[in-house]
Amino acid sequence: xxxxxxxxxxxxxxxxxxxxxxxxxxxxxxxxxxxxxxxxxxxxxxxxxxxxxxxxxxxxxxxxxxxxxxxxxxxxxxxxxxxxxxxxxxxxxxxxxxxxxxxxxxxxxxxxxxxxxxxxxxxxxxxxxxxxxxxxxxxxxxxxxxxxxxxxxxxxxxxxxxxxxxxxxxxxxxxxxxxxxxxxxxxxxxxxxxxxxxxxxxxxxxxxxxxxxxxxxxxxxxxxxxxxxxxxxxxxxxxxxxxxxxxxxxxxxxxxxxxxxxxxxxxxxxxxxxxxxxxxxxxxxxxxxxxxxxxxxxxxxxxxxxxxxxxxxxxxxxxx
Amino acid sequence: xxxxxxxxxxxxxxxxxxxxxxxxxxxxxxxxxxxxxxxxxxxxxxxxxxxxxxxxxxxxxxxxxxxxxxxxxxxxxxxxxxxxxxxxxxxxxxxxxxxxxxxxxxxxxxxxxxxxxxxxxxxxxxxxxxxxxxxxxxxxxxxxxxxxxxxxxxxxxxxxxxxxxxxxxxxxxxxxxxxxxxxxxxxxxxxxxxxxxxxxxxxxxxxxxxxxxxxxxxxxxxxxxxxxxxxxxxxxxxxxxxxxxxxxxxxxxxxxxxxxxxxxxxxxxxxxxxxxxxxxxxxxxxxxxxxxxxxxxxxxxxxxxxxxxxxxxxxxxxxxxxxxxxxxxxxxxxxxxxxxxxxxxxxxxxxxxxxxxxxxxxxxxxxxxxxxxxxxxxxxxxxxxxxxxxxxxxxxxxxxxxxxxxxxxxxxxxxxxxxxxxxxxxxxxxxxxxxxxxxxxxxxxxxxxxxxxxxxxxxxxxxxxxxxxxxxxxxxxxxxxxxxxxxxxxxxxxxxxxxxxxxxxxxxxxxxxxxxxxxxxxxxxxxxxxxxxxxxxxxxxxxxxxxxxxxxxxxxxxxxxxxxxxxxxxxxxxxxxxxxxxxxxxxxxxxxxxxxxxxxxxxxxxxxxxxxxxxxxxxxxxxxxxxxxxx
Numbered sequence: 001x002x003x004x005x006x007x008x009x010x011x012x013x014x015x016x017x018x019x020x021x022x023x024x025x026x027x028x029x030x031x032x033x034x035x036x037x038x039x040x041x042x043x044x045x046x047x048x049x050x051x052x053x054x055x056x057x058x059x060x061x062x063x064x065x066x067x068x069x070x071x072x073x074x075x076x077x078x079x080x081x082x083x084x085x086x087x088x089x090x091x092x093x094x095x096x097x098x099x100x101x102x103x104x105x106x107x108x109x110x111x112x113x114x115x116x117x118x119x120x121x122x123x124x125x126x127x128x129x130x131x132x133x134x135x136x137x138x139x140x141x142x143x144x145x146x147x148x149x150x151x152x153x154x155x156x157x158x159x160x161x162x163x164x165x166x167x168x169x170x171x172x173x174x175x176x177x178x179x180x181x182x183x184x185x186x187x188x189x190x191x192x193x194x195x196x197x198x199x200x201x202x203x204x205x206x207x208x209x210x211x212x213x214x215x216x217x218x219x220x221x222x223x224x225x226x227x228x229x230x231x232x233x234x235x236x237x238x239x240x241x242x243x244x245x246x247x248x249x250x251x252x253x254x255x256x257x258x259x260x261x262x263x264x265x266x267x268x269x270x271x272x273x274x275x276x277x278x279x280x281x282x283x284x285x286x287x288x289x290x291x292x293x294x295x296x297x298x299x300x301x302x303x304x305x306x307x308x309x310x311x312x313x314x315x316x317x318x319x320x
Numbered sequence: 321x322x323x324x325x326x327x328x329x330x331x332x333x334x335x336x337x338x339x340x341x342x343x344x345x346x347x348x349x350x351x352x353x354x355x356x357x358x359x360x361x362x363x364x365x366x367x368x369x370x371x372x373x374x375x376x377x378x379x380x381x382x383x384x385x386x387x388x389x390x391x392x393x394x395x396x397x398x399x400x401x402x403x404x405x406x407x408x409x410x411x412x413x414x415x416x417x418x419x420x421x422x423x424x425x426x427x428x429x430x431x432x433x434x435x436x437x438x439x440x441x442x443x444x445x446x447x448x449x450x451x452x453x454x455x456x457x458x459x460x461x462x463x464x465x466x467x468x469x470x471x472x473x474x475x476x477x478x479x480x481x482x483x484x485x486x487x488x489x490x491x492x493x494x495x496x497x498x499x500x501x502x503x504x505x506x507x508x509x510x511x512x513x514x515x516x517x518x519x520x521x522x523x524x525x526x527x528x529x530x531x532x533x534x535x536x537x538x539x540x541x542x543x544x545x546x547x548x549x550x551x552x553x554x555x556x557x558x559x560x561x562x563x564x565x566x567x568x569x570x571x572x573x574x575x576x577x578x579x580x581x582x583x584x585x586x587x588x589x590x591x592x593x594x595x596x597x598x599x600x601x602x603x604x605x606x607x608x609x610x611x612x613x614x615x616x617x618x619x620x621x622x623x624x625x626x627x628x629x630x631x632x633x634x635x636x637x638x639x640x641x642x643x644x645x646x647x648x649x650x651x652x653x654x655x656x657x658x659x660x661x662x663x664x665x666x667x668x669x670x671x672x673x674x675x676x677x678x679x680x681x682x683x684x685x686x687x688x689x690x691x692x693x694x695x696x697x698x699x700x701x702x703x704x705x706x707x708x709x710x711x712x713x714x715x716x717x718x719x720x721x722x723x724x725x726x727x728x729x730x731x732x733x734x735x736x737x738x739x740x741x742x743x744x745x746x747x748x749x750x751x752x753x754x755x756x757x758x759x760x761x762x763x764x765x766x767x768x769x770x771x772x773x774x775x776x777x778x779x780x781x782x783x784x785x786x787x788x789x790x791x792x793x794x795x796x797x798x799x800x801x802x803x804x805x806x807x808x809x810x811x812x813x814x815x816x817x818x819x820x821x822x823x824x825x826x827x828x829x830x831x832x833x834x835x836x837x838x839x840x841x842x843x844x845x846x847x848x849x850x851x852x853x854x855x856x857x858x859x860x861x862x863x864x865x866x867x868x869x870x871x872x873x874x875x876x877x878x879x880x881x882x883x884x885x886x887x888x889x890x891x892x893x894x895x896x897x898x899x900x901x902x903x904x905x906x907x908x909x910x911x912x913x914x915x916x917x918x919x920x921x922x923x924x925x926x927x928x929x930x931x932x933x934x935x936x937x938x939x940x941x942x943x944x945x946x947x948x949x950x951x
Contacts, residue, residue, distance in 0.1 A: 007857070010854060010857050010858065010861075011857075011861055015858070016858060016861055016862075065689065065692075065760075065761060065762070067689075067691035067692055067695075067698070067758075067759060069695070070691065070698075070759070076859075076862065079862070080855055080858045080859055080862060081855070083858050084851060084854050084855055084858060087854060097850065097854075104721060104724060105712060105721075108710065108711065108712050108717060108721075109712060109851075111711060111744075111747070112711060112712075115706075115711065115747070115751075118751055119702070119754070119759075122751070122754055122755045122759035122760065123691065123759050124759075125689060125759060125760055125761055127761075130755060130760060133751060133755060134752075134755075134906055137747070137748045137751050137752075137906065138748075138906060138909050140744055140747070140748070141741075141744050141745060141748060141909060144740065144741060144744045145737070145741055148736075148737055148740045148741070149737055152728065152733060152736060152737065155728070156728075156733075166729060167728055167729065169725070295909075295911045295912050298909060298912050299912055302912075313733065
């Protein structure tokens with residue numbers, strides 16, 4: 001019975017099926033909302049599904065210059081890592097593998113899809129991909145600093161309350177703290193980190209104004225330029241799931257709590273919160289901004305969000 | 321038999337060196353066999369010590385010529401192998417064997433091979449002697465042999481002017497370091513009339529005078545020069561770059577580690593200064609600066625081996641930070657990272673060697689597309705690169721993660737942040753190597769390169785597998801290797817007791833026999849096996865769906881025909897100039913930090929005078945610091 005349950009978690013919720021369907025629906029909602037903001041009608045919400053299945057049916061071309069195995073394996077590795085990460089993120093108090101859920105580990109596992117994109121692009125042998133992966137790497141360096149500082153602030157804040165002052169990276173404990181004291185974003189010391197993390201999400205999922213790596217009109221989607229057919233479909237799916245996982249992690253970190261205890265209701269609330277977070281951090285920014293250059297991205301992240309995150313860390317140390 | 325093992329593991333390498341010197345160039349087969357036997361015997365003897373020392377918790381002592389101490393005075397030279405020494409000994413002797421195996425084909429086209437092997441064995445033997453000895457002067461002698469063998473090996477390819485230049489720089493800077501260590505040894509001997517480490521540890525226990533602190537400061541600077549901590553690191557990139565790769569691997573894998581061992585032994589066991597917060601701060605600060613400057617310099621390099629050399633400096637920064645924290649978790653992380661660094665950095669240097677063997681260059685601006693011609697080397701390189709960048713589930717992640725936790729717990733939040741950022745920058749610079757050397761466009765002149773021979777691939781594969789194992793079963797590695805070593809670091813009373821007798825030790829230590837209990841659970845919740853099982857199940861599910869859905873890689877169209885659709889997309893650009901790699905990558909980063917990089921470029925002037933000056937200045941600063949704060 002336990003085994004069956006575990007397999008259900010892995011394959012159904014919050015694993016494979018949920019990630020694929022949830023991610024694609026989220027992506028559809030994003031496109032629809034964006035279109036409405038730009039006074040367009042926009043595609044139907046199920047459009048990402050149609051795109052996905054259409055790409056699956058197309059011919060897959062492997063370029064002559066490519067390193068074949070790395071080129072084909074990269075999207076699959078990225079997809080599976082993302083789904084695995086999704087298993088570790090608690091949905092309110094429900095978490096199938098909570099004993100292993102560690103903040104730093106989750107953050108590092110989330111770099112694997114980015115690395116898969118980089119390796120795949122690099123293996124295609126295209127100069128556009130070369131530019132793309134270089135930009136992707138600079139983007140990673142950019143957002144890593146504010147993200148790390150914000151997370152340390154949370155770890156210290158929760159540790160002070162629950163762990164006799166020793167910091168904790170356990171996601172289960174972060175949820176536990178919020179169940180006792182209300183969501184973390186209501187705490188004065190965490191509000192700057194909350195804003196900083198909200199700004200980190202668009203860069204992490206690669207949406208405007210920080211989509212420097214895939215800039216379609218400059219470098220033809222960078223790392224994806226040589227991809228076609230099924231591998232491209234999987235990379236597009238990765239993009240959608242990355243959006244779901246990042247926003248879900250954000251909800252767990254800042255907006256979580258005790259929940260209702262009924263899994264279906266909790267999952268629904270989580271998804272609604274995810275849509276709200278996505279609206280503010282991804283869709284709204286996408287609608288009102290234009291793309292930054294790569295060095296501007298770096299400068300932006302290492303100044304304002306980093307300053308906010310450090311402010312948060314200092315406030316936590318002062319016990320606010 | 322058991323008590324002779326320490327000396328056997330050292331002497332077998334020395335004897336090998338002498339026999340190889342006698343054979344000269346006469347019989348290549350015989351010479352290679354002797355090298356292999358000597359290194360392998362040393363490895364076996366070290367392994368045989370595992371059971372009595374780490375499993376049963378004994379400490380082996382061996383008095384040369386049976387000169388045992390009389391009335392608490394140690395006159396003869398003693399070897400003393402505790403868990404810390406053996407921990408270092410195990411992975412050092414393993415990398416010696418692997419390097420020897422790799423060397424046979426790697427240097428087959430060079431001249432003066434007999435001299436190479438003599439120096440190789442001398443260097444290995446001196447490192448083994450250094451970590452197994454229980455005598456301060458013997459440590460100096462061994463580090464002197466080590467330095468001179470290293471210098472000669474750096475200049476081994478003496479048909480290249482930069483090799484001779486690097487050898488010269490190394491001998492100048494290395495001699496300054498050795499002189500400082502010698503000076504400190506002399507001062508200590510004049511003060512206490514003994515050179516035995518255990519006896520000194522007893523005498524120095526809670527006995528800090530101006531003169532002993534002076535010696536301590538000199539020791540720290542001397543070993544920092546050997547460990548290439550910033551700002552004494554300038555000579556390292558030159559030396560690592562021009563030395564043969566099998567030797568560069570030993571430089572970063574064993575010579576550097578010997579110096580780390582020296583710092584641990586001197587500061588923690590002999591001086592027992594781990595409870596001094598000033599000492600703690602010094603090492604943590606130094607380590608953090610070292611890791612940051614090392615990695616930023618690595619980002620700017622365009623030579624494969626030079627880049628690796630700067631990473632070597634940067635990773636040693638992690639080790640210094642870890643052991644500097646002096647908490648049980650910190651020392652565990654530092655020692656774990658020392659082990660991991662030997663594995664993945666050795667692996668990466670061997671990859672660089674393989675690239676050099678196949679193509680004759682390590683310049684990233686000239687390389688490209690080797691993945692098609694050398695698939696195994698590429699895979700091994702990727703394993704090494706992911707390990708050093710700390711990507712789970714490889715070993716680098718585990719040790720770095722322990723260091724993050726330890727530093728944040730100890731209240732060094734800025735150190736944690738810098739360590740995390742340095743880890744990402746490490747990833748960035750290895751992405752650069754992957755893109756520039758292994759992926760991208762294959763230049764015309766490398767159309768016919770071939771995969772390296774099997775005897776070179778075997779050592780690489782062994783290290784790659786160890787990298788993965790170290791990442792998947794971290795708790796086992798910790799339990800059977802790291803924790804005993806960390807315990808030995810924190811329990812110098814036992815070291816004194818075993819060597820000099822209970823009577824002597826009880827004069828100084830009140831808490832005899834009771835080792836301080838290391839009270840940590842391997843902090844955190846990371847179970848790599850759980851992650852891997854999940855990953856496996858998902859992969860299975862994915863494959864199932866893919867097969868049912870008709871998603872079949874065999875149906876993909878590969879470039880078996882001359883069709884333009886298999887070319888990569890250039891949009892009219894001329895193909896020759898469009899390969900992006902080498903020094904062109906990461907423009908955005910370099911642009912934003914151009915002032916920093918300009919400054920760094922100015923500092924790395926290439927003049928040995930400047931480098932010597934920086935060592936002397938470091939010595940002055942450390943002396944000042946130690947005299948002001950260490951009590």
